[in-house]
Amino acid sequence: MAAKKILMLVGDYVEDYEVMVPFQMLLMVGHTVHAVCPDKKAGETVRTAVHDFEGDQTYSEKPGHNFLLNATFDEVKPEDYDALVIPGGRAPEYIRLNERVLDLVRHFAQAGKPIASICHGQQVLVAAGVVEGKACTAYPAVKPDLLRSGASWVEVNETFTNAHVDGNLVTAPAWPAHPEWMRKFLELLGTRIEP
Template identity: 75%
Template sequence: MATKKILMLVGDYVEDYEVMVPFQALQLVGHQVHAACPGKKAGEFVRTAIHDFEGDQTYSEKRGHNFTLNATFADLRPEDYDALVIPGGRAPEYIRLNEDVLAAVRHFATAGKPIAAVCHGAQLLAAAGVLKGRQCNGYPAVAPEIRSAGGSWVELPMDGAHTDGNLVTAPAWPAHPAWLAAFLKLLGTKIEP
């Protein structure tokens, strides 16, 4: 298996499980993952938020961990990466306001490189204008944004994932097994027992 270089776009109050689990899992299978946040440098951290499903109309939110970045956003060249991961949480809501972030997302979409977006990560895809004609999923509250951006909402259970060409999307962290498996398939990663 060839090691892939993966960019993970994060920001303060990224969802805890949605950043930490894929960051570690993708490294576990041999890929290089660079987690970067606009306005921050390698060695600095973002704060995470823990979202849980406790029977309310939407998720609850609690303060999570500090997640240390291992790449400096200002130094990144999207062309140097094979794939993109966009975790959810509150971070996509405000990092989508950064034109350099949107340009990076557009690079991966235009180049046909694998992209995975979980939960509110779809907000970043919508803001970058890369969902027109695409089928995808995210946290149910972002369905209107997906539709407004020209995408088609795919209904999934909370542990499901959907693949449309180079794009893998999922509703939230309970879908990690499904979306990570689909993303690894796009990357050409084979896991031997």
Template identity: 70%
Template sequence: MSVKKILMLVGDFVEDYEAMVPYQCLVMVGHDVTKVCPDKAAGDTVRTAVHDFEGDQTYSEKPGHNFHLNGTFDDIDENEFDALVIPGGRSPEYLRLNPRVIEIVRHFAENQKPIAAVCHGQQILVAANVVSGRTCTAYPAVMPDLEMAGATWEDHNETFTNACVDGNLCTAPAWPAHPTWMSNFLKILGSTIEP
């Protein structure tokens, strides 16, 4: 397996599992993951939130952990990275307002580099205008945004445990889909796990 350089875009109140678990999974199989946040530097942290599904009309939110950054956003050269990961939570809502975030995402899309986005992370894909003609999924509340941006919504019959692959794009509705989402993303990356 060749080691891939992967960029992860996070911000304060990123969903805890959607940042921590993919980071640990990708590092576990040997990839080099750089975690960055606008206006923050290597050594800084972002606060996370745990979103849970407890039978309410939407997810509940609880305090998560501090997620340490190992890269400085202002130093990022997207040309040096092979793939992109966009976790969900509340951070995509405001990260999509950052012109540099949009520029970075467009680079990965235009160059057909692998992109993994989960939950509300797809809000950034919509803002970058890179989902038209693509099939994807997300947290159900993001469905109207995706459809209005020209994407085809893949319905998982109200289950959060599936993922959608469309070429270089791998999307999932929420953290319960991690096993499927990450295994599909690893396939796109050309990664294998030896028994």
């Protein structure tokens, strides 16, 4: 397996599990992951939030960890990366306002490079205009955004554990889907894990 270089787009109040777990899993299997945030440099942190499903009409939110950025947003050259990861949480709703974030996403989409997006991360895909004609899933509150942008909706199962692949794009509804989401992303990357 050839190690891949992966870009991860984050911001303050990114969902804790959706940034920490994929970051660590991808490093564990030998890939390089650069986590970046607009207006921040390597060595700085973003705050995370833990979203949980506790029987309310929507998820609850609690303080998470500080997540250390290991690359500088302004220095990123998308052509240096093989794939992109967009975690969810509250960060996508405002990082999608950054035109450079959208340009980075468009690079990966137009080049056909693997993109893994989860939960509210699909808000960034919608803002970049890269989901038209794609079948996607996401946190259900993002369904109207995806449908209005020309994507088709893949139903979320009752345990939020499903993920869906359409070409170079793998989407999932929330962190309970990590095993399926990351397995499908690793397949897109050509990563084989031997038993």
